[in-house]
Amino acid sequence: MKRAALWLVHEVGVGQLFTKAQLREAFPETSQIDRRMRDLRDFGWRIDTNREDPALEAHEQRFVKQGEAVWEPGKATRKPGTTVSAADRHALLMRDGHKCRSCGIGPGELYPGTYVTSQLDVARRAVRMPDGTHDLQLIIECNRCRVGGREMVADLKEVLARIDRLPVYERKMLAAWVAQDMRRFSETEDLWAAFRTLPADSRDRVRDALADEA
Template sequence: MNVPSWQDTTCGGKIRVARWLVEVVGEGSLFTKTEMREAFPGVAQIDRRMRDLRDVGWVILTSRDDPSLNSNEHRFVKQGEPVWVPGKGKAKPNTSLTATQRSDAMKADGYLCRSCGVGAGEPYSDERGTAQLDIARRQVKLADGGTETQLVTVCNRCRVGSRGEEADVTDLLKSVDTLGPVERKVLAQWVEADQRTYSILERLWGTYRTLPAQARESVKQAILGDSH
């Protein structure tokens, strides 16, 4: 079939903005709301048509998803369904979560991002913005061999990086079975507390790694000297 141009005014707004992203912007590139509106003068709700593309697999980030962007910028990350192909890009059934579902999922996750552990409103370690929590759907391979979609709490940064992720419970349990009694006991303590506790060795190693080269060398000599 002939692929329409983004300038073809006989096509709908969603098709035109999709083709504009592919032809003009390009995957991985930035664009602004102003540039998009100037490309489609007189086209009503072009912002909404662009947002509709996300429902069919198009990854378009905003400043909410990526703190490095300003409020007028977007990043076109990946093309989704080719909405210009007949039968493609149709609206999916309403899968919006209820407030109760969101609340229950966050409560079950301790109101923490299950990828990086940050809490709502907490600053990131690089001090670039604060975390906003949301609920994502994740495919989970179950121990009985089945697969189901489950809800998980993620922050705005981790949500971007974890799109399309799949959790494998069977693989995890197989790895647990390879642990020795001491390791399994430690893991059980972390699981029961839903929090990892660091040993003094791990804390010392972490501190050592942050030292400048000369300081590391002096500590290395002191430790190696003590060990001989």
């Protein structure tokens, strides 16, 4: 892993492409060099494949960001919870209902309006805790949301504070949704969501249709 990191820095360069063949040619004596390179992600390195960047071919990868200098003494020690085993991944998928927690899509489902299917995987989400510290927690996301949410920080402190400000009846309603881990939207709410996706000219047509109701 350390040698792969140095190869990326000195031979590839941040922002540049490399292929699986080039990686294997650079380390012909090392078995599973692909896995050793993937291990760098546990130390803050970002290496995109076509799952994260659709512009890449299946055999291409991009060195996007350098993380910890793992070749330095003491820097290659994994922090607790950074490694996700196959059993851990299965348990997380079960816990999150085999759905992306950001958009709700399931594995292998088509994204609306496309022929692209989703892939679910484990993502690491920074969470601001009530005491102000940040905790890195695991969540299931699809490939699209995982890429788009890399810099996102979930604010648990703010969520809890907003719950405290809710009227009693709204807290009970929220508690029911949380207990079921699901909310059913009314027809009016679905229409509002659909209206928000329309182009400006079409939104004007909807306003005209509802003008007498305002």
